[in-house]
Amino acid sequence: MHADTSTRTRSGRLTQWLVSGPPFVFLCIFFLVPAAIMVVASVRYPGEFGALAPLFGGRPGEDSGITFENYGVFFGDWIYAQIFAKSFGVALATTLICLVMAYPVALLIARSPRKYRDLMVLLCVLPFASNFLVRVYAWMIILGPFDLLFSRFAVIVGMVYVHLPFMILPLYTNLEKHDPALLDAAQDLGANAWNRFWRVTFPLSLPGIFSGSALVFIPVLGMFAIPEILGGKDDWLVGNLIKESFLGTRDWPFGSMLSLMLTAAVLAIAAGAAWLAKRGVARA
């Protein structure tokens, strides 16, 4: 009996490793290593032809070694705070619009007869079958005649359009799991439709809202293609600046520094949201 338990635990542990190992290794290789490279690049000088200046033994008169100059430039200039604020504004607006649009859809799917649900989910994901850029270009053709192209409005329309499924799916997965008996109970206790939604369904769906919001907010923050295609003259977001730094000016350290600052800002927001959510849940 005793031996049996121990083998079971051992094989359990092995399974645990086999299941969690590959994603762990994947994250290490494809997230941590690139992040470390960016950290190192962000404290170097740019090379004369792109890439990085040598760490040691640069030619005389040439910069080499470690520097915090890139961070100095970032914090010493309002323009970068401005572009960050603008990007966060666009990301926030996109997330809120997605949420407002996706919630009824997700609720509708979750409350539909089971046999239609898969079909409806499939319809939500169907746009992914065509290339993302083709779909954004289609918006150029739609918005063009109305003189709405090349504007902040067009950027947000494009962003919402592309990211809507990322809000619908987590919301649906969450809403689908709700026990309908809860709503019946609320009704029996005299709650009207609004109260049943606001006091039962909505609080229960908060985890879905948070994961959906994260899936929309973060990619929007780094997006450069949509502002480039649909945006007007002042619709540069931080993603465009990072892209321009790497490709246009071949200034890898500056681009790395910007990417890290963006990551830091996103992490700070995620931490803040998690803290707020915890407080909210505790209060509920």
Added chain:
Amino acid sequence: MLPPARRRLLLALAATAALALAGCAPKGDDGKQAEGETRATGTAGAELHLYNWNNYLAEETAKKFEEACKCRLVQDYYSDNEEMLAKLAAGATGYDLIVPTGNAVQTLVAQGALREIDHARLPRLADIKPEFLNQFFDPGNRHSVPYAYSVTLLGYNAEKLKELGLPTDSWAVIFEPRHLEKLQGKVTVLDSQRELFAAALKYLGHSANETDEAKLKEARDLILRAKPYWAAFNASSYIKELTIGNIWLAHGYSNDMFQAAQDAAKAKRPFSIAYSTPKEGAVLALDSMVLHKSGPRPDLAYQFMNFMLEGRNSAELSNMIGSGNANAAAMEHIDPAVKDNPAVFPDAEGRKQLEMLKDLPRRERRLMNRFWTEIKVR
């Protein structure tokens, strides 16, 4: 997110697909390009790997070359120099021939990535017009042979601009509010910091390669003053917008304006697209053939260079995409409509006004990026 290297190509393909969906597609060349990679003449063995700009070699020319050399021409494409340099920097090898612009040749030479060219093996090099030889990026043409060039200029709706009484021979028309008032929302400028700054600097009477901070600031202020009147910064769709008539004036490349003019004529628009080089001067981009060290078949690459130096073959390129031609022997084979356009084939006086972009030192690159950010955010 898409790797930037493939992005521009995808953009081009996506544009064509989207246009086709809308049922107003001009006869695209993208399909031809895709075929390029799989084109086979059936001759096994010898292969020449050419890494070239999108749409920068006529299909008939490629076929003729394959027949002449009894080899297969394998093409790969890029849509800007940075993309090409980035791909090579990431370790791409096996390209025998590349066709970079001057400043990218300079970078490749400095990186030691190119083979030296043996002039004895290129008897037709003498046909190249002397003003295109011995440039700053490769003194003595030790590493490069001119292929074709384009000019960054003004393309416009000829009827509209005439009707409004606006000048088409000066950068003033895209920078001066007194002209722009009549063109509100009908102008696009290139979404490229070097090109737009070059235009502004030229208009202010400075060099396109100016690095002095005060002069760059002057250019930035000029751009910021004109910006409220522009419709967009645009790098790819101005050809279509001009052709449709959505915009009336665009800052762009001569090859693109040639295409816009052709498309507008083909679609029988009630207006025509013309293009001209501003009198203050403009940017000339000379693309040259270079031999990459990683290429296994320099012998075939020499055959290709000799083939492209032949007037008739070189002329096909100008006839197809309206590019400028550095080859004196090509002139007699170029369509008069292309050859007689002073925007692309200027006289000696006009030629002096054209300037090639040089690679900027990194501090100046960063400074310009700072100004560009300001332009894009304000």
